[in-house]
Amino acid sequence: DIVMTQTPLSSPVTLGQPASISCRSSQSLVHSDGNTYLSWLQQRPGQPPRLLIYKISNRFSGVPDRFSGSGAGTDFTLKISRVEAEDVGVYYCMQATQFPLTFGGGTKVEIK
Amino acid sequence: QVQLVQSGAEVKKPGSSVKVSCKASGGTFSSYTISWVRQAPGQGLEWMGRIIPILGIANYAQKFQGRVTITADKSTSTAYMELSSLRSEDTAVYYCASGGMDVWGQGTTVTVSS
Numbered sequence: 001d002i003v004m005t006q007t008p009l010s011s012p013v014t015l016g017q018p019a020s021i022s023c024r025s026s027q028s029l030v031h032s033d034g035n036t037y038l039s040w041l042q043q044r045p046g047q048p049p050r051l052l053i054y055k056i057s058n059r060f061s062g063v064p065d066r067f068s069g070s071g072a073g074t075d076f077t078l079k080i081s082r083v084e085a086e087d088v089g090v091y092y093c094m095q096a097t098q099f100p101l102t103f104g105g106g107t108k109v110e111i112k
Numbered sequence: 113q114v115q116l117v118q119s120g121a122e123v124k125k126p127g128s129s130v131k132v133s134c135k136a137s138g139g140t141f142s143s144y145t146i147s148w149v150r151q152a153p154g155q156g157l158e159w160m161g162r163i164i165p166i167l168g169i170a171n172y173a174q175k176f177q178g179r180v181t182i183t184a185d186k187s188t189s190t191a192y193m194e195l196s197s198l199r200s201e202d203t204a205v206y207y208c209a210s211g212g213m214d215v216w217g218q219g220t221t222v223t224v225s226s
Contacts, residue, residue, distance in 0.1 A: 100174065
């Protein structure tokens, strides 16, 4: 199975300041079709997860442009340019390049 | 836009089985995959398996192989996840999600307790 490792575990951020989350996979996420199936999901307290970013850097419908994804191969990053109160929650990276799909352990974003 | 609505909370005894449903509306059910993901209390997300309704083909995570069965009823646009031989460690919120995890159900809490 592909292991997804996220850092940091927790990210206290001041409102309006940027936040960055890293995700590393145990092997390349480049699929044989040339795509890299790395997604980012947000889970607010008490809610189901919500898709933010797919295929490394594509924002899903309705996701604010303060969220951006980047990376390649085995190293990926989610950035929030200016954290807002509604961004509090746990963020997960997820790979769908190979079965079984696997998730990172999560990064908790909280306001200082 | 697809919406997924799951069945209600369940309390089960160890050794029994549970079957959770996930009804889709607002889209063409057969045209996308449905995955099942679970989340134990205070823990992260764990993929269990998925089904392609149009083909009726399911793939499972090795960890759950032999204990989980995912099916789909195209006539009612409903996917099902059945987990057998339940133990306390199966206490979790179970989610269904479509396609590339772009739409999620509201979650079903399954509690396994004697």
